[in-house]
Amino acid sequence: MGTTIFTVMSEMARASGAINLSQGYPDFEGPPALRERVAWHMANGHNQYAPLAGVPELLEQIALKVRQLYGCAAEPKSHICVTPGATEAIHCAITACIHPGDEVIVFDPAYDTYAPCVALNGGVTRHIPLSYPDFGIDWQRVESEVNDRTRLIILNNPHNPTGSVWNEDDIESLRRLVAGRNILLLADEVYEHITFDGKAHLSLLRYPDLAARAFCIFSFGKTYHVTGWRVGYCVAPSELMREFLKVHQNISFSTNAPMQFALADFLRDSPRYHLELGSFYQTKRNYFNQILDKSSFILKPAAGSFFQLADYSRISDESDTMFAARLTREHKVAAIPVSVFYRNPPEQRIVRFCFAKSDQTLAEAARRLERL
Ligand SMILES: Cc1ncc(COP(=O)(O)O)c(C=O)c1O
Numbered sequence: 001m002g003t004t005i006f007t008v009m010s011e012m013a014r015a016s017g018a019i020n021l022s023q024g025y026p027d028f029e030g031p032p033a034l035r036e037r038v039a040w041h042m043a044n045g046h047n048q049y050a051p052l053a054g055v056p057e058l059l060e061q062i063a064l065k066v067r068q069l070y071g072c073a074a075e076p077k078s079h080i081c082v083t084p085g086a087t088e089a090i091h092c093a094i095t096a097c098i099h100p101g102d103e104v105i106v107f108d109p110a111y112d113t114y115a116p117c118v119a120l121n122g123g124v125t126r127h128i129p130l131s132y133p134d135f136g137i138d139w140q141r142v143e144s145e146v147n148d149r150t151r152l153i154i155l156n157n158p159h160n161p162t163g164s165v166w167n168e169d170d171i172e173s174l175r176r177l178v179a180g181r182n183i184l185l186l187a188d189e190v191y192e193h194i195t196f197d198g199k200a201h202l203s204l205l206r207y208p209d210l211a212a213r214a215f216c217i218f219s220f221g222k223t224y225h226v227t228g229w230r231v232g233y234c235v236a237p238s239e240l241m242r243e244f245l246k247v248h249q250n251i252s253f254s255t256n257a258p259m260q261f262a263l264a265d266f267l268r269d270s271p272r273y274h275l276e277l278g279s280f281y282q283t284k285r286n287y288f289n290q291i292l293d294k295s296s297f298i299l300k301p302a303a304g305s306f307f308q309l310a311d312y313s314r315i316s317d318e319s320d321t322m323f324a325a326r327l328t329r330e331h332k333v334a335a336i337p338v339s340v341f342y343r344n345p346p347e348q349r350i351v352r353f354c355f356a357k358s359d360q361t362l363a364e365a366a367r368r369l370e371r372l
Helices: 004-016 033-041 056-070 086-096 112-120 139-145 168-178 240-250 255-269 273-291 320-331 359-370
Strands: 079-082 103-108 124-129 150-156 184-188 214-219 231-235 307-311 350-354
Touching: 004 320, 004 350, 033 184, 033 255, 056 079, 056 231, 056 255, 079 086, 079 214, 079 240, 086 112, 086 150, 086 184, 086 214, 086 231, 103 112, 112 124, 124 139, 150 168, 255 350, 273 307, 320 350
Parallel strands: 103 124, 103 150, 150 184, 184 214
Antiparallel strands: 079 231, 214 231, 307 350
């Protein structure tokens, strides 16, 4: 396993003095009221181990949230675990159910932590490419790849790196695919609140038959612009959560306490914050697309997430890794080459930009990109 592309590109951006639109994190701060609550809890004695699954106040708030948003009746005591980022939750879920030789279906381009986690558990990933240029799932192809060893399907909606978002047909196809089969689901929904143009987020938690076999994973880091705090959570049926907790207990044991108390307060006091995140990022997506309109990149506006793909085929024939490196070193804007998210990269000339940045940063990046 090599160093992740995010570390590589961020380091190259730093060394070149480039604007970093590569790694997926905001260059602005999270809500002041939330940060103040962390300081308050640190000053008021919430600095020891939190319980294994999370502090009760936060588990209650998460249960309330998933009930209100998705109609899911999650029990705080048996269906939810707060984790050090969605990353740990992904690792726990995979470790909880994958044994040597089990097969796991992954859709490429895929977030780069899935396959290594499967490999660490002795599992085997089957990589199915998303269709091009829409980056949707070819469900017939999935049907043909499923077999007796298929134990888990890893889904990511809204999707990183492509910004695609599921519709009801995807849900129906998934239903048909898993019905009567002993297959579990891992739904990576860290961008649950970031969908655009009126598209609803179709969490698997909305569908009791699918939720009954799913680990659904979320990230407070993405929702509250605090990726460095490392707080996420998993919602799963009690029999899956029991296995999940056995792994979590032996990796991190629990998630940092003051942040959990602060997040519980913030969810209680600002229940609309996450509901407004989609329109916040839609404005940023529109701004970024509009200021790049005069450039030679070809952009199809993302449907969700805070990533925008850009086709550079009118600019260069270079591979995307060469192009991204040159973009960083010579033009001082860092992006992620999309081929690194594939097991077998197709011939595409696409890079990914993160638009979770201040308008000033985006405007300066666009000014540089227009010169190409
Ligand atoms: C699709 C996807 N899943 C999981 C994560 C990890 O989230 P966290 O920072 O909460 O560990 C990311 C972060 O970029 C992501 O894009």
